[in-house]
Amino acid sequence: MDVRLQISMVFHLDKCIGCHTCSIACKNVWTDRKGAEYMWWNNVETKPGTGYPTAWEDQNKYMGGWEQKNGRPDLKIGGRVLRVLNVFHNPYMPRIDDYYEPWTYKYEDLFNAPEGADQPTARPVSMITGKHIDIKAGPNWDDDLGGSPVYAANDPNLESLTAQQREELFDIERLVFFYLPRICNHCLNAACVAACPSGAIYKRGEDGIVLINQEKCRGWRMCVTACPYKKTFYNWSTGKSEKCILCFPRLETGQAPACFHSCVGRIRYLGALLYDADQMLDALNVSNDKLVEAQREMILDPFDEKVQEGALRNGIDEKAIEAAQRSPVYRYVKEWNLALPLHTEFRTLPMLFYVPPLLPVMAKSEEGLYDSSGKELFAPIDKARLPMEYMAKLFAAGNVEMVRYALRKQYAIRLFKRMETVGDIDQATVRRALEQVGASEQEAEAIYRLTSLPTMDERYVIPPSHREEAMQMLNDDMWSEKGEAGFGFRDAPVRGA
Amino acid sequence: MLDQLLFVIFPYAAALLAIVVTTQRFIRDGFSYSSLSSQFLESNELFYGSVAWHIGILGAIAGHIIGLLFPSTVLWFNGVPVRLYILEGTGLMFGLLALVGLVSLIVRRATVARIRAVTSVMDIVVLLLLLIQVGLGVYTAVFYRWGSSWYAISAVPYLRSLITFQPDVQMIAPLPVVVKLHILNAWAILTVFGFSRLVHMLVAPVHYLWRPYQLVVWNWNRKRIRKTAPHRPSPIASEIVAQTAEHGQRTTEKPAFTR
Numbered sequence: 106m107d108v109r110l111q112i113s114m115v116f117h118l119d120k121c122i123g124c125h126t127c128s129i130a131c132k133n134v135w136t137d138r139k140g141a142e143y144m145w146w147n148n149v150e151t152k153p154g155t156g157y158p159t160a161w162e163d164q165n166k167y168m169g170g171w172e173q174k175n176g177r178p179d180l181k182i183g184g185r186v187l188r189v190l191n192v193f194h195n196p197y198m199p200r201i202d203d204y205y206e207p208w209t210y211k212y213e214d215l216f217n218a219p220e221g222a223d224q225p226t227a228r229p230v231s232m233i234t235g236k237h238i239d240i241k242a243g244p245n246w247d248d249d250l251g252g253s254p255v256y257a258a259n260d261p262n263l264e265s266l267t268a269q270q271r272e273e274l275f276d277i278e279r280l281v282f283f284y285l286p287r288i289c290n291h292c293l294n295a296a297c298v299a300a301c302p303s304g305a306i307y308k309r310g311e312d313g314i315v316l317i318n319q320e321k322c323r324g325w326r327m328c329v330t331a332c333p334y335k336k337t338f339y340n341w342s343t344g345k346s347e348k349c350i351l352c353f354p355r356l357e358t359g360q361a362p363a364c365f366h367s368c369v370g371r372i373r374y375l376g377a378l379l380y381d382a383d384q385m386l387d388a389l390n391v392s393n394d395k396l397v398e399a400q401r402e403m404i405l406d407p408f409d410e411k412v413q414e415g416a417l418r419n420g421i422d423e424k425a426i427e428a429a430q431r432s433p434v435y436r437y438v439k440e441w442n443l444a445l446p447l448h449t450e451f452r453t454l455p456m457l458f459y460v461p462p463l464l465p466v467m468a469k470s471e472e473g474l475y476d477s478s479g480k481e482l483f484a485p486i487d488k489a490r491l492p493m494e495y496m497a498k499l500f501a502a503g504n505v506e507m508v509r510y511a512l513r514k515q516y517a518i519r520l521f522k523r524m525e526t527v528g529d530i531d532q533a534t535v536r537r538a539l540e541q542v543g544a545s546e547q548e549a550e551a552i553y554r555l556t557s558l559p560t561m562d563e564r565y566v567i568p569p570s571h572r573e574e575a576m577q578m579l580n581d582d583m584w585s586e587k588g589e590a591g592f593g594f595r596d597a598p599v600r601g602a
Numbered sequence: 603m604l605d606q607l608l609f610v611i612f613p614y615a616a617a618l619l620a621i622v623v624t625t626q627r628f629i630r631d632g633f634s635y636s637s638l639s640s641q642f643l644e645s646n647e648l649f650y651g652s653v654a655w656h657i658g659i660l661g662a663i664a665g666h667i668i669g670l671l672f673p674s675t676v677l678w679f680n681g682v683p684v685r686l687y688i689l690e691g692t693g694l695m696f697g698l699l700a701l702v703g704l705v706s707l708i709v710r711r712a713t714v715a716r717i718r719a720v721t722s723v724m725d726i727v728v729l730l731l732l733l734i735q736v737g738l739g740v741y742t743a744v745f746y747r748w749g750s751s752w753y754a755i756s757a758v759p760y761l762r763s764l765i766t767f768q769p770d771v772q773m774i775a776p777l778p779v780v781v782k783l784h785i786l787n788a789w790a791i792l793t794v795f796g797f798s799r800l801v802h803m804l805v806a807p808v809h810y811l812w813r814p815y816q817l818v819v820w821n822w823n824r825k826r827i828r829k830t831a832p833h834r835p836s837p838i839a840s841e842i843v844a845q846t847a848e849h850g851q852r853t854t855e856k857p858a859f860t861r
Contacts, residue, residue: 185811192807193656194641194649201643201716233643234715299815302807310820320632323805324639341643341720344636601634602724602798 107382108405108415110425110568111293111313111456112351112375113434114365115444116286117556118462119515120372123284125149125245127364127373131288134352134363140342140600142207142232145244146349147364149286153260153274153495154247156285158203161335162448163261168197169333170296170451171389178389178452180300182330189302192325199329201341205242207232233341251282265498274492281491283462285499286372288364289336289349290447290455291315293385293403297348300331306346311570312377313456314351319598322346333451343600361565371559376432376566377425378439378456379405379416389452393502396449403454404439407432428568433555434458441544441552443511450502461496461508463515482538486512514542514552521549608786609760610769616792623796624804637802643716651706658700662739665693665750670761673754680751689750690743697740704729704736728798731791738784746778757785 131147150156164170164181171178182188182197210227218225231238247256252275263271273279291308295315298306305321306328308314317328317337324344328337337348352362360366365373380403388399405412407429416426429435437444437460444458463486486493486509493505493512501507517538524530539549555563627634641648669676680686708729711717743749756773763770774785795801 189807189810192637193652194645196649198641198645200641200645234719236715294816298817301817302810303805304807304810304813304817307817307819310818322636323802323807324636325807326639326641329642339639339642341640343633344638345633598633600720600722601631601636601638601801602722 106405106411106415108379108412108419108421109313109382110311110416110421110429111378111380112291112356112567113313113378113432113438113456113458114288114291115374115434115437115458115460117372117374117437117460118283118285119460119464120370120556121149121284121286121462122370123149123151123249124369126367126369127286128244130363130367131349135350136347139232140340141338141347143201143204144338144340144347146336146338146347147286147288149245149284151245151247151249151251151256151282152285152499153251153257153263153282155256155259155261156247156287157244158199158335159242160259160261162333164333164451166197167199167330167333167335169331169335170453171294172452173390176390178294178386180296180331181333182300182327188300188327191327192302195326195330197330198326198339199335201233202242205240205244205246206238208238208240208243249282252277252280257282262495262498265494265503266492270492270494273490274495279490283464283491285447285459286364287334287336287447288457289315289351290334290453290457291349291351292456293380293382293454294389294452296331296333296451296453297328297337300327301325302327306337309353312353312356312568314353314356315348316350316353317346317348319345319347333448333453334455343598345598356567357570359567359569361561361567365565371564374433374437374555374559374564376434377429377568378432378434379407379412379421379426379429381405385454388454393450394504396452396502397445397500397504397507400446400449400454401439401442404435406439407435422571425568428566431566433559433564433566436551436555441514441548443514443552445500445507445511447500448502449500459500460515461500461511463512463519482534482541483513483516486516510542513538514544517542517544518549518552518556521546522553605771605775606769609771609774610764612786613764613789613792614769616789616795620792620795624801627796627801628804635801635805636799638720638799640717640720643720644710644714647706647710647714651703651710653703654699655703655707658696658698658703659736661696662693662700662736665696666753669750669753670758673758676750676754680748686748686750690748693750694740694743697736697743701736701740704733708733724794724798727794728791728800731787731794735784735787735791738780738787742781742784746781757781760785 127147128145128149132145136142136144136146145157148157156162160166161169168182170181172181180188182191208229208231210229212227215225215227228237229240230236247253250256254275258275263274266274274281291314293308293313295306295308298308298315301317301322302325303321303323305318305323307316307318309316322345324339324346326339326346328346328348329335329339331337332348337346339346352360352364355362355366361373361375365375384403388396388403391399405415407413407416407426413426416429417423434444438458444460446455446458449455493508494503496508496512497503497505500511517535520530520535520538524532524535539546544552641652676689680689711721711725711729746752756777759773760771774782777785791800
C-alpha cells in the first residue's frame with residue numbers, strides 16, 4: 106500500500122445556478138494577461154451543449170486522454186517517438202478558433218469621434234492583431250442554449266441516445282439543460298503529464314496538484330492535445346502552456362481557491378482524499394462500465410488504522426490525516442456514492458467529482474408540474490426528461506446504474522426532508538425509498554446538512570501544507586531568505602526573443 | 603589579414619558569445635527558452651513550412667556533421683560514381699526541402715495577421731540569415747559539384763583547425779566567393795544564436811523517449827523533516843482518532859461563520 110494524499114473536489118450540480126462568478130474570480134486573479142485572454146481555467150458550460158473549446162469531448166477530433174492498448178493504458182495520440190517527431194507540427198492541436206479570438210472594444214472612439222449625425226460606436230478589435238473583427242464566438246457563447254440546433258445538437262454526448270430520445274430532448278417547450286462548471290481535474294493518471302516532452306508538467310507529491318513548470322516548458326504543445334478535458338492552454342504570447350493551479354498559493358495559506366471561495370451557489374467542496382497509488386494500474390485495466398467503481402476502490406478509508414500507518418510512513422502528517430477524515434469529498438465520493446467523475450472513460454482518473462443534478466431530470470412531468478408526493482417511488486427519475494443515458498455518458502462512462510443510484514438517493518433524501526417539513530408523505534414511503542438506496546435516516550440527515558447547510562469550514566477542509574518546513578529544507582541557511590523577493594519569477598514572464 | 607579576421611577571429615568570437623549567452627540565458631532566464639510555436643494561431647500553412655523546414659535543415663546539418671567527423675570515409679564512399687550521385691542527390695533534396703519550407707514560413711509570417719502580431723525583430727533577422735544560408739547552400743550544391751567531396755578536403759580541415767585551436771585558413775582560401783559567404787553567414791547565425799529563438803534546438807525533448815510517463819515532484823523530504831523535528835512527536839494512530847473526535851466537537855460548538 107502506497108498511501109498518498111490528493112486535494113480533491115466535489116461540485117454539486119443541483120446547486121449550480123450558472124452565474125459564472127467562479128469563472129470571473131479565476132479570470133481576475135490568474136488569466137487577465139496578454140496571451141491568456143482566451144483562457145478560462147474555470148468555465149461553466151451549458152449541457153447539452155458543445156462547451157469550451159467547441160466539442161472538447163469529441164476525442165476523435167482532439168485525440169485526448171488514454172486508450173487501452175494491448176491491455177495497458179497508452180496515450181490516444183500515439184507513442185513517444187511520434188510525439189517527439191510531432192513537435193514540428195502537432196496534428197491534433199486545437200486552434201484559437203476552437204476557443205475564440207479574444208477581443209476588446211475601441212472605447213476611445215466613443216469620446217474621440219467627431220460630431221456627426223450618427224451615434225459613435227465602440228467597434229470590437231482583436232486582442233491578438235488589434236484589428237477589427239466580427240465576433241463569431243466567445244466565452245460560454247452557448248450559455249443557456251439547451252435546445253439550440255447549433256450548439257446543443259452538436260453535443261458529442263448525444264451519441265449515447267436513441268434517435269427518439271434525441272428528438273424528445275429537442276422538442277420545443279420540453280427543452281432541458283443544466284450547468285457544468287469545469288476546472289482542471291488534477292488527475293491521478295494525468296495525460297498532460299505523460300505527454301509533456303520536456304517533463305515540465307508534474308504532480309505535486311504532497312497534495313496532488315498538477316502544475317506546469319514555466320521555466321521548463323518549451324512550448325511543444327503536447328499537453329494541450331493530450332488533456333481530454335482541454336484544461337491545459339497554450340499562451341500564444343509567452344510560448345508556454347498554462348493551466349489551473351488550484352490556487353495553490355491560497356491553499357498553502359489555508360484559503361479555498363478563488364473559484365471555490367466565490368461560488369454563489371455554494372456548490373463546491375474541497376478536501377483531502379487518501380488513495381493507494383499501487384492500485385492505479387489495476388484501476389485502469391477494467392472495462393469502461395467498471396471504471397467509476399475501480400477508482401472508488403483506490404480511495405482509502407482515513408479512519409482505518411492500517412491506512413493511517415501507511416500515511417504516516419509516507420510522510421503524510423497527522424493534521425493531514427485528520428483533514429482527510431473531515432473531508433466532504435470523502436463523504437460524497439466514498440461514503441455516500443453520490444459524486445461521480447466526469448468522463449471517466451478518458452482514463453485519467455480525474456479527482457474532481459460531480460453530484461449529478463436532479464432538477465433537469467425530474468422536470469419531466471405532466472402539465473409542467475412534477476410529482477414529489479412519492480406515490481410512485483422514483484417515478485420522476487425513471488421517466489426522466491433528460492435521459493439517464495446522457496447523464497451516464499457524462500459521469501459514469503455509460504454505466505446508467507451508477508447515475509441512477511446517485512439520483513435516486515438524492516430523491517430519497519428529498520422525500521425524507523419533505524416528510525419532515527411539509528408532512529404530505531407518509532413514513533412508510535420514505536422508509537421504503539431510503540431502504541432502496543441503502544441509506545439510514547442518520548445518513549440522509551447528514552447528506553441533507555452537508556448539501557444544504559454547510560458552513561465554509563465544512564465545505565473546504567484544507568490540510569495544513571507546512572510550507573515553512575519546505576522553506577527550511579530548501580535553504581539550510583535560513584537567513585538567506587532575508588531581503589529576497591521570495592520564490593518564483595524575479596523578472597516578469599516575458600516572451601523570449 | 604582579412605581572412606584571419608573573418609574566418610578565425612569572427613568564428614571564435616561568435617562561438618564564445620553563443621556559449622556565454624546561451625548558458626547565462628538558461629540559468630537566469632530559463633523562461634525565455636521556448637519553441638515559441640505559433641501553431642495555435644495558424645496551423646495549416648505551418649504544417650508545410652515547419653515540417654519541410656525542420657526535416658530539410660536537420661538532414662542538411664547531419665550531412666555537414668558526418669562530413670566533419672568522417673571525411674576520409676565520405677571520400678572513400680564517393681569513390682564509386684553511383685554512390686556519389688546518391689549522396690549528392692540526398693543532400694540536395696534536404697537542402698531544397700529546407701528552402702521550400704523556409705520560404706513558406708517567411709510567406710506565412712509576412713501574410714498572416716495573427717502571426718505578424720507575434721513576430722519580433724529578431725525573428726526577421728533570423729529568417730533572413732537562414733534564407734541567405736540555405737540559398738547559398740543550395741546554390742553551392744547545384745553549381746559547385748561535387749560538394750560532398752571537396753568539402754572533405756577544404757572546409758573540413760578548416761573547421762577541424764578551429765575546433766583544435768590551431769586555426770588555419772589556407773585550405774578555404776581558394777574557395778569561390780559563394781562558399782566563403784556561406785561560411786561567413788554561418789558565423790553570423792552563430793553570433794545571433796543565443797539572442798534568438800534558435801536556442802530551442804538546445805532543449806529538444808530527446809529524454810522524453812525513456813522517461814516514465816508520470817512525474818511526481820516532492821517539494822521536500824517529509825520523512826526526514828518529521829524525523830528530525832523535535833517539536834513534533836511522532837503520533838500513533840489512536841491519538842489521531844482522539845484528536846479528531848476532539849476537533850470534531852470543537853467545530854460543532856463554534857458558531858457558523860464565513861471568512
